[in-house]
Amino acid sequence: xxxxxxxxLLNFLFFTNLNALIEVDITRGNxxxxxxxxxxxxxxISSENFKDLKVQDLGAEIAKIIEKNFRNTGLFNPxxxxxxxxxxxxxxxxxxxxxxxxIKAQALITGKLLIKDEKxxxxxxxxxxxxxxxxxxxAFTTTPSNWRRVAHIISDKIYERLTGEDGxxxxxxxxxxxxxxxxxxxxxLAIMDQDGFNTKYLTLGNELVLTPxxxxxxxxxxxxxxxxxMPRVYLLDIETGTQEVVGNFPGMTFAPRFSPDGKKIxxxxxxxxxxxxxxxxxxxxxxxxxxxxxxxxxxxxFSPDGKFIAFNSDRSGLQQIYVMRSDGSNxxxxxxxxxxxxxxxxxxxxxxxxxxxxxxGRFYIGVMRTDGTGERLLTENYYQEAPSWSxxxxxxxxxxETKAGDKGEGFSAKLWSIDITGYNERRLSTxxxxxxxxxxxLLSK
Amino acid sequence: MTLKTNLKxxxxxxxxxxxxxxxxxxxxxxxxxxxxxxxxxxxEYLASxxxxxxxxxTNKSALxxxxxxxxxxxxxxxxxxxxxxxxxxxxxxxxxTREYNLALGERRANAARDYLxxxxxxxxxxxxxxxxxxxxxxxxxxxxxWSQNRRSVxxxxx
Numbered sequence: 001x002x003x004x005x006x007x008x009l010l011n012f013l014f015f016t017n018l019n020a021l022i023e024v025d026i027t028r029g030n031x032x033x034x035x036x037x038x039x040x041x042x043x044x045i046s047s048e049n050f051k052d053l054k055v056q057d058l059g060a061e062i063a064k065i066i067e068k069n070f071r072n073t074g075l076f077n078p079x080x081x082x083x084x085x086x087x088x089x090x091x092x093x094x095x096x097x098x099x100x101x102x103i104k105a106q107a108l109i110t111g112k113l114l115i116k117d118e119k120x121x122x123x124x125x126x127x128x129x130x131x132x133x134x135x136x137x138x139a140f141t142t143t144p145s146n147w148r149r150v151a152h153i154i155s156d157k158i159y160e161r162l163t164g165e166d167g168x169x170x171x172x173x174x175x176x177x178x179x180x181x182x183x184x185x186x187x188x189l190a191i192m193d194q195d196g197f198n199t200k201y202l203t204l205g206n207e208l209v210l211t212p213x214x215x216x217x218x219x220x221x222x223x224x225x226x227x228x229x230m231p232r233v234y235l236l237d238i239e240t241g242t243q244e245v246v247g248n249f250p251g252m253t254f255a256p257r258f259s260p261d262g263k264k265i266x267x268x269x270x271x272x273x274x275x276x277x278x279x280x281x282x283x284x285x286x287x288x289x290x291x292x293x294x295x296x297x298x299x300x301x302f303s304p305d306g307k308f309i310a311f312n313s314d315r316s317g318l319q320q321i322y323v324m325r326s327d328g329s330n331x332x333x334x335x336x337x338x339x340x341x342x343x344x345x346x347x348x349x350x351x352x353x354x355x356x357x358x359x360x361g362r363f364y365i366g367v368m369r370t371d372g373t374g375e376r377l378l379t380e381n382y383y384q385e386a387p388s389w390s391x392x393x394x395x396x397x398x399x400x401e402t403k404a405g406d407k408g409e410g411f412s413a414k415l416w417s418i419d420i421t422g423y424n425e426r427r428l429s430t431x432x433x434x435x436x437x438x439x440x441x442l443l444s445k
Numbered sequence: 446m447t448l449k450t451n452l453k454x455x456x457x458x459x460x461x462x463x464x465x466x467x468x469x470x471x472x473x474x475x476x477x478x479x480x481x482x483x484x485x486x487x488x489e490y491l492a493s494x495x496x497x498x499x500x501x502x503t504n505k506s507a508l509x510x511x512x513x514x515x516x517x518x519x520x521x522x523x524x525x526x527x528x529x530x531x532x533x534x535x536x537x538x539x540x541x542t543r544e545y546n547l548a549l550g551e552r553r554a555n556a557a558r559d560y561l562x563x564x565x566x567x568x569x570x571x572x573x574x575x576x577x578x579x580x581x582x583x584x585x586x587x588x589x590x591w592s593q594n595r596r597s598v599x600x601x602x603x
Contacts (some may be wrong), residue, residue: 182584183582183583208576208579210579211544224547231575252574252575253548254547269546270548270552273552273555274550296548296552298548314463319541342545356542398446404586405588408585411584
């Protein structure tokens, strides 16, 4: 199911004159998004149609995807096409900078594409309209059916050039697709592009599945399944569809995640009323006990350097977040605020831990430094939990449930995202109700 | 010659407001004692006079006096039906994180299992499974239905 994408870098012009060009500060909430113009890509007249793709529409479709990606960041304001002052092919050669400045655009994206011999060739340029110069340009060739990914890769390149940080558009989200009445939910593993397209279901819904998480290369998923009514952690190869139980535990295993090197799965094992944290090496099959405590220890998450593990435990009486060395030593409680804390997830940059907080009947998604200081609550709601980081550490995706009436009516579960600034909260489009999201790393990195 | 973009930033901290007042945990109202369900709604029976389930307080797995009485009835019933095996299903309400609730359901089911074992039922006859918050018996979002969902249920398997 994973499509192999071949990208040939034909040229990559990178101007090193960084200081003189547009920069977008994304470290804080942004109330004044940068106006940009995304010109439809010019479609070369010698292009051929490919399967059911209408090649003459493709330039506009790719531009639309780029626009939507940029609008969704909250950092950019893509301008309306009606105001555009030049035809795509002319602008792509060299824009009339002063004309584009009139419509208040500060950056312009142009491009052209050609489908020939079942190959899609795309090039784009990013222009700084104020400095009247090209900032970056890139051309690549791929199979035409990858055209949506092309749009995401272009978005990433432009985002990187304008913000100085990695993008997060050429990514996927794996989640649990939910349907049916609240007391008899059918749950399936589902995977989609981060913008909600290309949804595929990886399980049929015959058994309850929960908490899928990608490995670092996005080819494997670990999740929990009630297959044969035996709740266990599983490993799924997305490409081949093969699945296996992780380890041979005489009881429930749950809350799995990969280690940052992808070699181990860390999870909880529950036996005789007690849940502790274990790792299993996927190659050697060696199982290691990490915690040994009569309390509930679960929701483990490695730091990106693999040296530490955050988890939640009720050893103090109620659920709180702890950090320990990855061998289980030096356990330290890090949350002391009001309320109870769960689902710690270490940021890919290593500097923050995202969490769920419950206090006086309300649920919060927040971030804090890894020693528990600097807590910032980003969003409050009736019910929400399970944050997962975008690969660049700027955005969190999580799920939110609504209140239900007498018969469960009014209940829904949806995916939402929010910037770690606390701004730009928005709902992600999914084909069905959804929960337990996990964000992949960049696919083309 | 270049225009430095003027992006206004504002401080990133969002302080959420805490409005709701907590429900008292020591009240006795209707079918709830503390916040443990004491009513009959949703309860099924293994045999006449033998309720199939016991209820728990929020985040707790301690058995109440009423729960122990129910489990003693189950133990008597199981002693009389020596060939019967059971599964104890542990559940949590929807007001907790999913993974913690799986562990909590397991702890609740084992609390019931341990009690049956102290009344002479072999552990070999009792398996446990936790469903966390995945199988609410009452789908409504209300304190009463949450109390009905915080339960362990003894189910005949043969």
